[in-house]
Amino acid sequence: MAQAFLFDLNGTVIDDMHYHARAWYEILNNDLNAGLNWDQVKAQMYGKNEELLIRIFGNGHFTREQLDRLSVEKEKRYQQAYLPEMALIPGLQQFFEQAVLHQVPMAIGSAAIPFNIDFVLDNLHIRHFFQAVVSADDVAISKPHPETFLKAAQLLHASPENCVVFEDAPKGVEAALNAGMKAVVITTMHGKEEFAQYPNVLFYISDYTDPQLKQLLG
Incomplete structure (x- = not known):
């Protein structure tokens, strides 16, 4: 026991991980032009939001304020999509x-x-x-x-x-x-x-x- x-x-x-992946896919590709395919996005989905962004774009690419804003924006998109299915x-x-x-x-x-x-x-x-x-x-x-x-x-x-x-x-x-x-x-x-x-x-x-x-x- x-x-x-x-x-x-x-x-x-x-x-709900599909909803997280879709929110990240949209932000990374549509907003930030990362050029990642679905499997590449899925492979990065671990750890903190800021850690994911740093892994993809490198340390220093975003300011602290940008990291915080992108993190919250991603969660807002995820929550809006997932809430009806929760x-x-x-x-x-x-x-x-x-x-x-x-x-x-x-x-x-x-x-x-x-x-x-x-x-x-x-x-x-x-x-x-x-x-x-x-x-x-x-x-x-x-x-x-x-x-x-x-x-x-x-x-x-x-x-x-x-x-x-x-x-x-x-x-x-x-x-x-x-x-x-x-x-x-x-x-x-x-x-x-x-x-x-x-x-x-x-x-x-x-x-x-x-x-x-x-x-x-x-």
Whole structure:
């Protein structure tokens, strides 16, 4: 039985990564003339928004104010497109409730900015399930650096080796590995083959109705 559950947000709690990719694709190509194809955009979708922009355009290309403006603009476009479709991934509400019954504390550990995390937690009315939230603003370096998950574990007073991370992205699973944590992969955006190099994956699920999850609750 796990001591704590740490959840990534986008693609893990909600199946919204296509909407993020589309918002980035529009900004990077239509607004910033990056000339990236869909797969190239998808490959860059990890870490903080500013980190993504720096990876593509180089350090110093944008001012701090431009990075902040582009980050918020991307999230506004994503939120406008996704809000009518917003829903928890099937089975997750029930899994949250079972975790509460088994007294397993939970946290969000996400590279999203608070503007985005609040959008999800408050519109879906799930904030009460989490004893801690770690956002992009709470860490110096985002995933695959382990700081996000280590800070979440610390806030829950849980040891890393007894935490289970729920992730949809290879870089997120790598962050869990770097933090000394096991991971459950939900295959909303990436196939199993993209996680083959990570020895900390417990198992794969397509949603939270998967019976394998019962083993985590004793």
